[in-house]
Amino acid sequence: MSIQYFNEEHEQLRRLVRRFVESEIKPYADEWEKARMVPREVIRKMGELGFFGIRVPERFGGADMNVLGWVVLAEELGRSTFAGVTGVATIHSIMAAPHLLHAGTEAQLEKYMPGIVTGEILTAIAVSEADAGSDVGAIRTRAVRSERGWVLNGSKFYISNGVNADVYFVAARTDSTAKGANGISMFIVEKGTPGFRVGQQLEKMGYHSNDTAELIFEDCVIPHENLLGVEGKGFYAVMKNFQNERLVLTASNVGEAMTALKMTIDYVRERKTFGLPLIERQTISHRLAMLHARAEAGRQLVYHAASLLAKGEQAVREVSMCKAYWGELVNEVMYTCLQFHGGFGYLREGKIERMARDARLCSIGGGATEIMLDEIAKRWDDVPYWM
Known part of the structure; x- marks a missing residue:
């Protein structure tokens, strides 16, 4: 029996974000890349749809969901293939605004939080x-x-x-x-x-x-x-929210990697060399199959870590594992997918070229892979199945 991490509220959010990605991000985001910014009206639309109030109390206009709601948002935005757009939304609502939510006075909360939820205030x-x-x-x-x-x-x-x-x-x-x-x-x-x-x-x-x-x-x-x-x-406040930041970054990596793999599988089914589709070359199909298996394992690790945080556990070890694992894996996925797109993958007009550039940040931002491995190594004595 499969483990059910998400409830119907989470799945409704997933469908909503997925529709928004298809209708409001994919058709326009190439222009945002050139402009080096996401238009404010798009940010406000996200706010109107509730993307910025997922874990905010209802009295400020939020939905008061658990951390799995953030995972859904990041994963589905990651499927857009535009990591920069995902970054604008998640940095605002998941990496910055929680500092106010966790530590703000009543006056500070009343002054800023409603505008943060609606997207009128960007943080x-x-x-x-x-x-x-x-x-x-x-x-x-x-x-x-x-x-x-x-x-x-x-x-x-x-x-x-x-x-x-x-x-x-x-x-x-x-x-x-x-x-x-x-x-x-x-x-x-x-x-x-x-x-x-x-x-x-x-x-x-x-x-x-x-x-x-x-x-x-x-x-x-x-x-x-x-x-x-x-x-x-302040240091302890920053470190506390690092858990959210790192988990959400890896959730976006899940969406990015799964989308890149699907794009590449579709491409190699059509692309032929010497009379055969590339998908029939065993070296290619096996490599994609293994990456898919590793990506699925990583997706389950992200969901597991999120479920622990939702229960109130610290989960530093598990979140650090997610960040270290996905920081490296998303880069390997993008490298391989670009390779299998051949010369087309190297062109700026192709999505995979942009996705490969975006992925390079993921083993650096929010805590470099080496830092994450240090965090895991500090906690070897806490591994339950070794005890």
Whole structure:
């Protein structure tokens, strides 16, 4: 008997997202890639359909679903083949906004959350710096309390949604004597705040429709009440939400990989060499069959990890396994699928070329594969079937 991870509410969401992908993303997203952004009206349409309120309480316009709803959203958006579009939506609603939901005061929640759910407010999470990516404890941006408010100085790098966001959740060091993970706090910074500006828009290998930028803070004064959560505990808030970020990224990888495999199987059924369809070449059919098997195993691992989080378990080991596994597998899938598309796969007009470029981020963003393997290795003594 198969394990049922999803209920009817999840499946209704899946059908809704799938229809949206077919009618509102696939016909237009090539233009968004060229423009290096997703139009705001598209973001608002996602909000109207409830994509940004999946885990938000009903009083703010959300559906109050569990984490499996996020998995459904990411997987189905991943099937669009446009990872940049997936990135805009998931970074806003799953990687950035939960910081407000988990730690915001009632006043902060009432001010921002309804607009976040509808897509009127676009958010970004600003933690990474040029010399501090996975190592959150190495950040250098500083925030000093003054009579006027908190004064921020420093810069952030690799910030997705960085150009077009309206509200940023910014990590800064508030205790100059603390080392590493200690003394980091989170702040709410609105676009247009004096002393805050968007620096260069960063050109990337992939994810072109997901704008990415440098952020610069020069004596940026924000109100005292814009402290988000407990002073000095921002590192732990970031690490807590990393579980969501990593799981959702792998869920989008599931959709991307399965779609790439289906596209490639369809292609090799039609493409002939020396009088035979490529699918009849055993070396090709066997390689695709093994990748399909590995992708299916990885899909089940993602669903299992999500089910553990839905039960309230930490599941750091399982989520780290998902991230390490899929960060490497999605790249292997795209490499192989491009190879079997031959010269056509190398052309910009083909989907698989873009998908291969997008996939390269997946073993880096949200925690590099090597970091994830370290997280798994720390927990070998917790493996239940070894005990």
